[in-house]
Amino acid sequence: MKITILSLFPMMIEPFFKSSIMRRAVEKGIVSYRIIDFREFADDAYNRVDDIPYGGGAGMVLMPQPLSKALESVSARGKRVVYPTPSGRLFDQKKAYELAAEEELVFICGHYEGLDQRIIDEYVDDEISIGDYVLTSGETATLVIIDAVFRLIDGVIAKDSLEEESFSSCLLEYPQYTRPARYCSSCVPDVLLSGHHAHITEWRDDQRLARTMHVRPDLLSGASLSPRMRRKLIKVIEEKRTEDLENGHYQGN
Numbered sequence: 001m002k003i004t005i006l007s008l009f010p011m012m013i014e015p016f017f018k019s020s021i022m023r024r025a026v027e028k029g030i031v032s033y034r035i036i037d038f039r040e041f042a043d044d045a046y047n048r049v050d051d052i053p054y055g056g057g058a059g060m061v062l063m064p065q066p067l068s069k070a071l072e073s074v075s076a077r078g079k080r081v082v083y084p085t086p087s088g089r090l091f092d093q094k095k096a097y098e099l100a101a102e103e104e105l106v107f108i109c110g111h112y113e114g115l116d117q118r119i120i121d122e123y124v125d126d127e128i129s130i131g132d133y134v135l136t137s138g139e140t141a142t143l144v145i146i147d148a149v150f151r152l153i154d155g156v157i158a159k160d161s162l163e164e165e166s167f168s169s170c171l172l173e174y175p176q177y178t179r180p181a182r183y184c185s186s187c188v189p190d191v192l193l194s195g196h197h198a199h200i201t202e203w204r205d206d207q208r209l210a211r212t213m214h215v216r217p218d219l220l221s222g223a224s225l226s227p228r229m230r231r232k233l234i235k236v237i238e239e240k241r242t243e244d245l246e247n248g249h250y251q252g253n
């Protein structure tokens, strides 16, 4: 996959491509990247890329001309252009898989109050928010999206690691343990030391279900559950209803 990033702060991005799993993906030729400092496309002698908003209001807006020239310089038309912004659609694993299927992605890192709307209208395919909060700049949001996307490309990470991860089937992951079996006064659950694969799988399924129910019950409606897990889920829901009834919290349904 080719990744192009338009940024005013390339030094925030460069280290990511030179570290850890991304560095290996770049070395193997699975990912290639270029970072374009769009200040270099500024029109005036002061290299200005932002101006006050029409209609008044706080902050500055990124001007259309430098961004447009930068986008044309990388032939962005016809490529998938992503603008991370708090007013975009919420990013999730499904979107990560969708972007991972692209040959090439172009990211625009916003700043200040964001981009002139005409750049969004003209070039942007996906406006993506990484969460309901506001960051100072688009570089960190861009890296979050790239990180979630590139690890799904064939050859970056072992396939079985991806299959059991959180969100892979709308369930969160089970708890993980490694050696030593006893750490301080805390022990690894016996089942994981038993060598009994069927029991380990059942325990992990139960943990995934319990954790998802507790932390992210909203995910369960899309979860693909085995018949055993479905029975377990119904049982837990019934137990919870009974408990709520006993505590006077019953709300219907």
Ligand code: SAM
Pocket (backbone or CB within 6 Å): 083, 084, 085, 086, 087, 108, 109, 110, 111, 112, 113, 114, 115, 128, 129, 130, 131, 132, 133, 134, 135, 136, 137, 138, 139, 141
């Ligand atoms: N005025 C904008 C608003 O209220 O929606 C906020 C602009 S923010 C200070 C500057 C830049 O950071 C944005 O243009 C965007 O690129 C990035 N950014 C901030 N929060 C983000 C989020 N939750 N998701 C994705 N990008 C974000």
